[in-house]
Amino acid sequence: MNKQELINQIKIKKSFLCIGLDADIDKIPKHLLEEEDPIFEFNKKIIDATKDLCVAYKPNTAFYESLGSKGWESLEKTIDYIPKDIFTIADAKRGDIGNTSKMYANAFLNTLNFDSVTVAPYMGSDSVMPFLEFEDKWVILLALTSNKGADDFQFFNNGKEQLFEKVLKQSKNWGNDKNLMYVVGATRPEIFTEIRNIVPDSFLLVPGVGAQGGSLSEVCKYGMNKDCGLLVNSSRGIIYAGKDQNFADSARNSALEIQKEMAILLKELLG
C-alpha cells in the first residue's frame, strides 16, 4: 500500500487506529481451544468485528513464534484473511547484517506479503536498507519506544543530539516518507514536537496508548501532521476487552470508542 492509499483509508474510515493482533493462547476465550487453530479463529473473529473501524492490523510475531511452526501457520492464515485495503504491519523488530536482513525482508514483505515490518536500528544502514527495496512496502524503524527500558540507551546524548534523534536523522539518508515510518511511543507525548521537527511528513506508529498509559489526545496535539501522519496502536485493550462467547462484540465496542474519539480529532484535517 502506498502513502496516498493509506491517507485515503484514514479519511474514508475517519480512523487512524491500528489493532495489535497479539493473540496469546493463554488469554483467548477458552471455548476457542476446541477449534483446530484457536489462534486463527480468534484473529478471524476480531478482524470480522473491527475491520470497518481500523486502518491497520499489526500481528506481533513473538506470539506466533512461541507456538512454533504451528504458530507460524496461524500467522500465514491471519495475514491472508486481512482485507487488502487494510495496512498490515509485521511487528517483528528484525535487523541483521545485509545478506541476513535481505532474508528477513523476503520473509515478511514477499513470502508473507505484509505491507510493512518493524526494524531495530542498532546494526545501522546495511541492516535496514534491504527492507527498503520493495515497491509500496514500508520499514517502520524503532526510534523512541514506549517501554521503561527506552531510557537505557535511546536518550544517550552526545551533547548535540540524543540517540533516537540520530536514528531519525541518519535514516533519512536511507529512505523517505513514502517507504519509512517510525515507532514513537505514546508515553512521552511532549517529545513528538521534537520528532516532528526532524521528520515532519513521516507516518509514526504509536504504541503505548491504553494499557501502557499514553493519551490519544496528547499524542495528536503534538504528533499529528497535515496527512494525520499517525497510526495509533491498541492491542490488549481491544482484543482482550471481553473473555467470553461475546469477546468479538466487546472488542468492537472498545475499537468503536477509540474510533469515535479519532473521528473528532481528525475533524479539522477532514474539513
Add this chain to the structure above:
Amino acid sequence: MNKQELINQIKIKKSFLCIGLDADIDKIPKHLLEEEDPIFEFNKKIIDATKDLCVAYKPNTAFYESLGSKGWESLEKTIDYIPKDIFTIADAKRGDIGNTSKMYANAFLNTLNFDSVTVAPYMGSDSVMPFLEFEDKWVILLALTSNKGADDFQFFNNGKEQLFEKVLKQSKNWGNDKNLMYVVGATRPEIFTEIRNIVPDSFLLVPGVGAQGGSLSEVCKYGMNKDCGLLVNSSRGIIYAGKDQNFADSARNSALEIQKEMAILLKELLG
C-alpha cells in the same frame, strides 16, 4: 548448558568454533532439492560431518523464516538433531517490550529449547531481562557487530563512552558472565582490549572471521581470556565450501582447518 560445561567442551575438542547453519535454499547443492525437506537434509549432513570439530551451532532464524512455516519446521528438526553436548545459538536478534520479549524467550529457550538466543539492546532492560530467567540458558547481547552499519550508531559517543561500551556496562546490571555473552565482530580486533576491560570474564560470540575479513589470530591475541572466552563463528566459509555431492566433506575440511588453528591458539590455555 552452563559455563563450566561449555569450557569443558572447548578443552575436550580443542576448539571454540561455532558453525552458522545459514542454510539458503538457493545455495545448497541442487541434488538436495529432491528431498522432502532439503534444508534439514543439508543441515543434517553438515552436522554429521563437523560435530566433532565445533562446540556450537548457530542457525540464523532469517533463513528459516524466509520459507514460512515449512522453514520453521526445518529449524525445529535441526535443533532436535544437534547432539546435546553442543551449545546451540538461535541467532534471532530479538528484543521487544517486556511481555513480548517473554514470548520470544519462551519460543527460543523453551519451545525450541536452544541454549541461547541473540538479543538486540536498543529497547533496554525490560526487552532483555525476560530472556535471562531460564536456568543454564543464555542471552547473547549485540555489542559491537561486524557489519559496516555498526559505524552508524554503535560508536555514538557522549565524550565519556561509546554506545557499545554503555551497552556492555549497563547489561552487567541485568545478568552476569554465567548467563550473558556478547556479540563482538572480528573485523575490529584491536577493540577487544577495550571490551575485555569491561567484561573480562564473559564469553564473546565473534562473527566476521572469514567471508567478512576478520583474522582469527588477531581476535585471540586481544580477546581470549583464561577460559578461552570466545566462540568464533564461521558460516558461509564452512557450509558452502563445496557445492556438489561431496559438499559435506568440503565443509569438514574447512572446519578442520580452523579447528587445527584453534588447537594451536589454545595451547597455552590447555597447558
